[in-house]
Amino acid sequence: MTQPERLSLGVAARLARYLQVLTQAKKEGKETISSQELSEWTHVNSTQIRRDLSGFGKFGKRGVGYNVDSLVSQIRKILRTAGQHNIALFGAGHLGRAIASSHIFADHGFRVVAIFDNDPAKVGTPVGNAIVRSVEELRAAVDEDDIVVGVLAVPGAAAQPLADALVAAGVKIIFNYSEALLQVPPEVTVHTSSPAVDLLYALYFYLT
Amino acid sequence: MTQPERLSLGVAARLARYLQVLTQAKKEGKETISSQELSEWTHVNSTQIRRDLSGFGKFGKRGVGYNVDSLVSQIRKILRTAGQHNIALFGAGHLGRAIASSHIFADHGFRVVAIFDNDPAKVGTPVGNAIVRSVEELRAAVDEDDIVVGVLAVPGAAAQPLADALVAAGVKIIFNYSEALLQVPPEVTVHTSSPAVDLLYALYFYLT
DNA sequence: TAGATTGTTAATCGATTAACAATC
DNA sequence: TAGATTGTTAATCGATTAACAATC
Numbered sequence: 001m002t003q004p005e006r007l008s009l010g011v012a013a014r015l016a017r018y019l020q021v022l023t024q025a026k027k028e029g030k031e032t033i034s035s036q037e038l039s040e041w042t043h044v045n046s047t048q049i050r051r052d053l054s055g056f057g058k059f060g061k062r063g064v065g066y067n068v069d070s071l072v073s074q075i076r077k078i079l080r081t082a083g084q085h086n087i088a089l090f091g092a093g094h095l096g097r098a099i100a101s102s103h104i105f106a107d108h109g110f111r112v113v114a115i116f117d118n119d120p121a122k123v124g125t126p127v128g129n130a131i132v133r134s135v136e137e138l139r140a141a142v143d144e145d146d147i148v149v150g151v152l153a154v155p156g157a158a159a160q161p162l163a164d165a166l167v168a169a170g171v172k173i174i175f176n177y178s179e180a181l182l183q184v185p186p187e188v189t190v191h192t193s194s195p196a197v198d199l200l201y202a203l204y205f206y207l208t
Numbered sequence: 209m210t211q212p213e214r215l216s217l218g219v220a221a222r223l224a225r226y227l228q229v230l231t232q233a234k235k236e237g238k239e240t241i242s243s244q245e246l247s248e249w250t251h252v253n254s255t256q257i258r259r260d261l262s263g264f265g266k267f268g269k270r271g272v273g274y275n276v277d278s279l280v281s282q283i284r285k286i287l288r289t290a291g292q293h294n295i296a297l298f299g300a301g302h303l304g305r306a307i308a309s310s311h312i313f314a315d316h317g318f319r320v321v322a323i324f325d326n327d328p329a330k331v332g333t334p335v336g337n338a339i340v341r342s343v344e345e346l347r348a349a350v351d352e353d354d355i356v357v358g359v360l361a362v363p364g365a366a367a368q369p370l371a372d373a374l375v376a377a378g379v380k381i382i383f384n385y386s387e388a389l390l391q392v393p394p395e396v397t398v399h400t401s402s403p404a405v406d407l408l409y410a411l412y413f414y415l416t
Numbered sequence: 417t418a419g420a421t422t423g424t425t426a427a428t429c430g431a432t433t434a435a436c437a438a439t440c
Numbered sequence: 441t442a443g444a445t446t447g448t449t450a451a452t453c454g455a456t457t458a459a460c461a462a463t464c
Contacts, residue, residue, distance in 0.1 A: 062446040063440040098303035108404040196316040197224040270422040271464040
């Protein structure tokens with residue numbers, strides 16, 4: 001139980017990756033998994049997986065592997081993300097609706113508790129488990145629902161004003177699905193989704 | 209012009225990241241950019257940016273920075289992804305429609321040339337610039353349209369059979385938006401989109 | 417010229433991996 | 441017991457960064 005003050009960027013990213021695979025393996029009914037199997041799914045070297053995990057305790061059984069269930073809870077504990085985390089979603093278009101109805105966030109303890117859209121015609125209509133609201137209600141929603149993440153599923157031009165509103169309301173993590181480059185204060189983390197960049201990267205290794 | 213045989217994983221990933229920021233900066237009318245500015249947008253150390261770039265030529269002007277336009281074409285040349293690349297999209301639901309109508313792929317030279325859906329009711333209807341087709345036509349479409357990437361915007365249960373069909377049709381890059389873990393031959397690259405994993409990662413650094 | 421920023425060196429740090437004893 | 445897989449060491453490799461001369 002050597003819990004260091006803070007994980008390095010690389011370790012934290014890999015642990016989150018293991019969690020994704022383990023969560024899915026659990027769904028598929030798998031009870032144990034070896035570092036070798038995890039390596040095949042994550043493309044992380046198996047020695048490194050064992051090393052990453054053994055830094056926090058002896059989670060595995062020699063000759064058997066790791067118990068999927070217990071490894072999931074151990075990693076959640078290490079990442080301190082075991083609870084529920086509430087999300088505000090912006091944009092009730094196709095992308096917003098896809099996100100609201102997806103299991104991808106829910107599987108990891110994220111819940112879309114509020115949806116906002118600038119279009120008055122959409123305000124009041126249901127999307128997933130929530131009703132679309134006006135952005136003016138953002139600050140109240142953040143306080144009431146303890147929202148820690150804002151997800152922007154809006155056109156590029158609408159992204160910066162919404163980011164500003166989120167910052168003003170005290171949200172510190174923004175997930176940006178638009179192509180806009182967002183300017184935020186240093187204490188706020190922006191993650192810009194970039195599937196095209198990932199594709200360029202994959203394509204390079206395909207072409208060479 | 210020291211073009212090494214193959215970029216390391218890290219360099220290729222960073223170059224793709226620079227390209228994303230540069231593409232957007234160009235849209236916003238920016239003509240030159242310094243390594244310091246690029247560093248702020250990408251969170252990559254400015255020394256490393258200069259080092260990454262100087263490995264391929266002297267692209268910058270001391271005291272000025274890099275010309276955005278020319279840097280974009282240089283990086284595209286280095287990544288060998290300067291041309292058009294055709295995509296087959298699977299799933300004409302909310303996510304599929306969002307992808308088909310997004311500029312995110314188009315900005316980087318990717319074009320959705322074919323859309324497939326298992327639902328006979330959707331076959332024949334238009335989505336973006338294409339008409340939804342039956343998956344049976346996949347092989348023909350791959351050959352005719354020179355498709356190099358398959359994007360899966362379908363429920364988890366539908367993903368593996370489609371991956372198999374893509375592999376059988378000779379597609380070597382699969383972009384998976386479902387939560388399923390896909391089994392493919394070693395020569396095929398699967399990129400599984402995992403926004404929730406990225407969020408867990410961001411959340412950890414927020415909580416600590 | 418003065419100020420800014422590149423290109424590059426040299427030193428450091430952390431990630432990665434092979435190998436293998438321990439042990440289930 | 442025999443086979444498999446973990447936990448851990450020790451060595452290597454590549455990524456990262458500070459510093460600064462070159463030069464626009």
